[in-house]
Amino acid sequence: MAQHLALALAGTIRHDGDGGVADDLDDVAGLSAWLREQATSLRPYAGDLDGLDAADESLRRDVVALRRAVRTLFAEAVRPGPPSRADSASLLSPREAVDRLNRAAAAVPVCPVLAWEPDAAPTLTWRTDVSDARLRLVAGLARAAVEFLAGPDRERLRACHAPRCVRYFVKEHPRQEWCKPSCGNRARVARHYQRHAAGR
Template structure:
């Protein structure tokens, strides 16, 4: 299974198990935990940076803002299918999302420039910029997002349709309908319940 940093970042918004939505980046501790868990896939984008050590409130706010841009572009990428239910009220326009990713990525010496024109495939270019530890981390995440939405995995990106799930996933095979088996089980149980109550 491929590891995608942008998909992992989008996945920090998830179902909380009680019918609501949980945010794994709700506080600095959550950000540090997520960075520690994703240190290896982040390395191509951040180099030798001690990513958990960069976690502070300012970095957390910047990562959350970037995540919103990523999820907004994911919502565009899964069209004509519906976006994740967690995003319906908070999506940026595609241009706002692209601008946020480009501006964030510009803080690294070599950064991507994402172009997403209506009715055209996204393209990726490069430009230079300045850096420090916090900017290097957030810019690295932006670069990962730009590479994802311009790469081949974007064509297989889906919003999980299971009840209460709010995740995006990359389809590993054409028949895969849910992000994980437990979502498939939940969807089957919900369909069975609906059939049973309709027969009464």
């Protein structure tokens, strides 16, 4: 769950389909749409967000600042490979990114809660007495990112280097080079074109 949420936050910066970069959190409407999409993944980290009124510019700025820290630490995690091209020139220092992530995670005190339903695997959620859904949201996103970055999946984190792609992904099998098959197809077509153009 942490992997999905951390990658989803980082993935709000993506290829726009026209050779540029799009930011899904560029405005409050984009943040609201993203929060609706991620509601199930957010619940274990931030609780029920039904109390979260419509997102506003202040919340958007907080989530975007957290995303910048996450993408900075993703860029650090994929070294010695190159980071995503989307924002490699505007990353924080790793120390600043860690501090930002830790401050956000610590803003809401939590305790772990184990749930274990019959015939199901045990699950962990975080409980807090803080009623402010906005604080819970940002702190929950930070906790998910910390959990992912401190966990074993970080070792498999990669930046996709297919033409025009700017996403990070977790490598699922040894031969995986791209975040999704369409990126692999684009990379193969680009290599084919380069070989034939060089031969002319």
